[in-house]
Amino acid sequence: MKLIIGNKAYSSWSLRGWLACKQSGLLFEEVVVPLYDEAWDKRREGDEFAPSSGKVPILWDGDAVVWDSLAIIEYLAEKTDRDLFWPADDAARAMARSMSAEMHSSFTALRRKHSMNIRQSFPPVQPDDDVIADLARIMELWAQARARFGGDGEFLFGPFGAADIMFAPVVTRIVTYSLPIARFAAGYMDAVLQHPFMQDWIAAAQEEEWVIEKFEVPSAT
Numbered sequence: 277m278k279l280i281i282g283n284k285a286y287s288s289w290s291l292r293g294w295l296a297c298k299q300s301g302l303l304f305e306e307v308v309v310p311l312y313d314e315a316w317d318k319r320r321e322g323d324e325f326a327p328s329s330g331k332v333p334i335l336w337d338g339d340a341v342v343w344d345s346l347a348i349i350e351y352l353a354e355k356t357d358r359d360l361f362w363p364a365d366d367a368a369r370a371m372a373r374s375m376s377a378e379m380h381s382s383f384t385a386l387r388r389k390h391s392m393n394i395r396q397s398f399p400p401v402q403p404d405d406d407v408i409a410d411l412a413r414i415m416e417l418w419a420q421a422r423a424r425f426g427g428d429g430e431f432l433f434g435p436f437g438a439a440d441i442m443f444a445p446v447v448t449r450i451v452t453y454s455l456p457i458a459r460f461a462a463g464y465m466d467a468v469l470q471h472p473f474m475q476d477w478i479a480a481a482q483e484e485e486w487v488i489e490k491f492e493v494p495s496a497t
Contacts, residue, residue, distance in 0.1 A: 277304040280324060282311040282332045284481035286491050288392040288445035291477060292345035293333030295441040298473045299360055300352040304335075310486045346380045349438045361438040368425040372432070372439040375417050379442040386410040390453045391491045392445050394481040398494040400454035407455070414446060415458045422464065430467035444468055453494065 279297050281290035297304045309319060309332065320330025328334045328343030335342045335351070342351045353361040363369045385406035403411070421432040421439065432439045447468045450457055457465070468474060 277302060278307060278336045279304050280307045280309060280332055280334045280336075282309060283484060283486050283488070284308065284477055285395050285484050285486070286392055286488055287311065287332060288387070288448075289331075289345045290333045291392070291445050291448075292441055293335065293348045294477065295444060295473055296345070296349045296352050296361075296438075297335070298476075299436070299441065300356045301360070302352070302356065312488055346376060346442070349376070349441060353438070361441075363425060363433045363437065365425070368433050371421060371425065372437065375421065375432070375439050376442040378417070379439075379446070383410040383414065383446070386414075386446070386449065390449050390455070392449055393452050393491050394448050394478055396452050396492065398453050400456075401494065403453075403455060411450075411455060411457070414443070415461060418443075418461055418464060419458065422460070431464070436471060440468060440471075444474060 277297070279293060281287060281294055284290070294306070310316070311332075319325070324336070325331075325334065327341045331343060333343070333345060333348065335348050337351075337355075340351075342348045349361055363372055385404065389404060389407055418432060425433045427434045429435050431437065432443070447465045449455065450465065451469070469478075
């Protein structure tokens with residue numbers, strides 16, 4: 277398999293696809309392409325990017341190609357073991373899938389106004405009302421998952437899985453922008469950040485030389 281991703285410092289969707297590949301336990305080649313550099317427009321017109329219209333991440337597995345992070349999770353769950361990604365319990369799995377889908381399609385204010393930048397840590401400022409609303413919904417989801425299905429584990433549904441993969445970039449955004457969270461969330465966030473896969477990604481992001489200036493400011497508003 278070959279996974280094409282963008283800058284580890286900035287690309288939240290690439291992080292999700294990469295975590296999914298790591299979680300699968302399968303061997304894969306990792307190809308990092310710098311976003312928005314001088315060769316970006318030409319590069320994304322190449323055959324390897326054609327199925328995704330130039331977006332990352334994109335996973336190639338022989339002739340099979342998957343170019344959406346949630347689709348990559350589902351593809352790898354089918355290829356390996358569903359239990360690596362989704363809870364075995366029907367009710368827990370239903371909630372985990374719903375939360376992951378909501379993360380995939382929602383929280384646009386948080387994502388638009390606070391872009392991922394793992395290398396930065398900005399002083400706290402009062403977030404906009406729509407960002408506060410997004411954070412409140414995320415706290416609600418995390419609290420429900422932990423209370424109902426977290427058990428003795430550190431993650432949303434006990435062991436690390438697909439829902440944690442989908443929310444991992446949110447954790448990094450909260451840290452980067454010093455965003456307000458519920459007290460209970462600190463332990464969950466620390467577990468995500470200390471996960472070996474996340475530690476490897478964060479370390480690699482620190483080593484990158486590429487800088488995208490528009491992502492190096494405290495807010496994208």
